[in-house]
Amino acid sequence: MPDLPATPTLADFQSYVSEMERERGFASQTVKDKCLLLGEEIGELFKAIRKAEGLAMDPQSQVGEIGDELADVFIYLCALANRFDLNLEQAFLDKETKNKQRKWQ
Amino acid sequence: MPDLPATPTLADFQSYVSEMERERGFASQTVKDKCLLLGEEIGELFKAIRKAEGLAMDPQSQVGEIGDELADVFIYLCALANRFDLNLEQAFLDKETKNKQRKWQ
Amino acid sequence: MPDLPATPTLADFQSYVSEMERERGFASQTVKDKCLLLGEEIGELFKAIRKAEGLAMDPQSQVGEIGDELADVFIYLCALANRFDLNLEQAFLDKETKNKQRKWQ
Amino acid sequence: MPDLPATPTLADFQSYVSEMERERGFASQTVKDKCLLLGEEIGELFKAIRKAEGLAMDPQSQVGEIGDELADVFIYLCALANRFDLNLEQAFLDKETKNKQRKWQ
Numbered sequence: 146m147p148d149l150p151a152t153p154t155l156a157d158f159q160s161y162v163s164e165m166e167r168e169r170g171f172a173s174q175t176v177k178d179k180c181l182l183l184g185e186e187i188g189e190l191f192k193a194i195r196k197a198e199g200l201a202m203d204p205q206s207q208v209g210e211i212g213d214e215l216a217d218v219f220i221y222l223c224a225l226a227n228r229f230d231l232n233l234e235q236a237f238l239d240k241e242t243k244n245k246q247r248k249w250q
Numbered sequence: 251m252p253d254l255p256a257t258p259t260l261a262d263f264q265s266y267v268s269e270m271e272r273e274r275g276f277a278s279q280t281v282k283d284k285c286l287l288l289g290e291e292i293g294e295l296f297k298a299i300r301k302a303e304g305l306a307m308d309p310q311s312q313v314g315e316i317g318d319e320l321a322d323v324f325i326y327l328c329a330l331a332n333r334f335d336l337n338l339e340q341a342f343l344d345k346e347t348k349n350k351q352r353k354w355q
Numbered sequence: 356m357p358d359l360p361a362t363p364t365l366a367d368f369q370s371y372v373s374e375m376e377r378e379r380g381f382a383s384q385t386v387k388d389k390c391l392l393l394g395e396e397i398g399e400l401f402k403a404i405r406k407a408e409g410l411a412m413d414p415q416s417q418v419g420e421i422g423d424e425l426a427d428v429f430i431y432l433c434a435l436a437n438r439f440d441l442n443l444e445q446a447f448l449d450k451e452t453k454n455k456q457r458k459w460q
Numbered sequence: 461m462p463d464l465p466a467t468p469t470l471a472d473f474q475s476y477v478s479e480m481e482r483e484r485g486f487a488s489q490t491v492k493d494k495c496l497l498l499g500e501e502i503g504e505l506f507k508a509i510r511k512a513e514g515l516a517m518d519p520q521s522q523v524g525e526i527g528d529e530l531a532d533v534f535i536y537l538c539a540l541a542n543r544f545d546l547n548l549e550q551a552f553l554d555k556e557t558k559n560k561q562r563k564w565q
Binding site: 356359362363364365368375386387390393394397400401404407408421422423425426427428429430432435436439441443444445446447448449450451453455 | 464469491532534544
Binding site for chain 2: 153158215217222229233
């Protein structure tokens with residue numbers, strides 16, 4: 146099973162996800178498959194948040210924990226970044242450089 | 251402006267996002283606002299991936315870089331985790347403990 | 356319970372959804388609530404499609420029928436159109452007028 | 461160019477979309493492609509709603525009209541229903557039969 150160091154960086158998480166996918170047979174899933182899965186997890190995250198926000202729920206439907214759903218979304222982010230050979234940390238730094246120039250009204 | 255240490259952990263990113271939101275006036279945005287924004291960024295990520303995958307595009311529409319869109323989704327993940335006082339690293343470890351028990355067919 | 360005429364138009368569906376929401380206590384849900392719900396249903400649609408496409412599934416997780424999920428997404432489209440006093444049929448005609456001018460490469 | 465009758469039903473819209481896709485070269489797009497496009501349009505719908513809801517916007521980014529984005533989401537619903545030989549009207553009736561039995565708390 147893949148391991149994470151004590152204070153893992155984004156690169157450590159990306160390597161973990163890469164190895165995890167090989168072990169669980171997900172490595173062959175395409176970029177489009179991962180987008181489908183990511184969209185699914187976003188829906189599950191919204192559902193967990195809906196429950197936390199006190200919106201009406203069908204008591205019979207499965208609702209995950211917000212932490213679990215955030216983690217699943219993060220896993221698919223790493224999986225997509227890996228498929229495009231992107232370093233999430235560098236992508237964050239680059240986007241923040243752009244975001245600092247932007248104005249919001 | 252917030253700073254990131256040399257080898258930032260997920261907790262460092264969450265603190266950075268928290269400070270960044272205060273500086274740019276986003277701290278008052280609600281959980282539902284952040285879900286709307288997250289859904290928007292997922293759409294932009296899908297669009298950037300669509301272009302990379304060679305699907306037909308309207309040459310006049312704005313298309314972001316995949317790295318930028320992954321970074322934006324990650325920022326909103328941190329923003330949502332912060333609003334629920336969740337540690338993303340711990341959420342990842344907890345979910346992986348569950349995922350290791352699961353079967354996929 | 357609301358009814359639909361024999362050959363319902365989009366306007367008939369929008370009226371049905373409006374009445375249905377009143378009866379089930381959803382009329383007070385805000386636009387942002389409906390977006391959260393729409394995002395959730397998109398995730399469930401993706402999950403049903405994932406299963407149909409033969410992607411690996413956790414046999415223990417609930418998976419809906421594609422028709423059911425398409426219907427739920429359509430219901431939320433009507434609910435959002437109603438909240439902005441938009442006629443979906445007119446919106447369709449207007450957008451197709453624009454789409455006919457567009458080029459895709 | 462495809463046409464719609466005076467008071468089009470959901471089946472009329474599905475036929476229109478089917479013919480429109482052939483004319484514009486989209487008929488070969490797969491189910492997963494359509495999910496990617498649907499996710500993209502949901503993001504654009506959320507962005508248009510964000511603007512209408514008065515949330516901070518980057519004045520330089522493209523924002524569509526809510527009616528246009530609702531129409532685009534509806535088009536992709538029809539395109540997905542067509543690819544699974546599903547009649548949206550029947551799917552709506554079937555799901556409402558189920559929804560009437562459900563409780564929300």
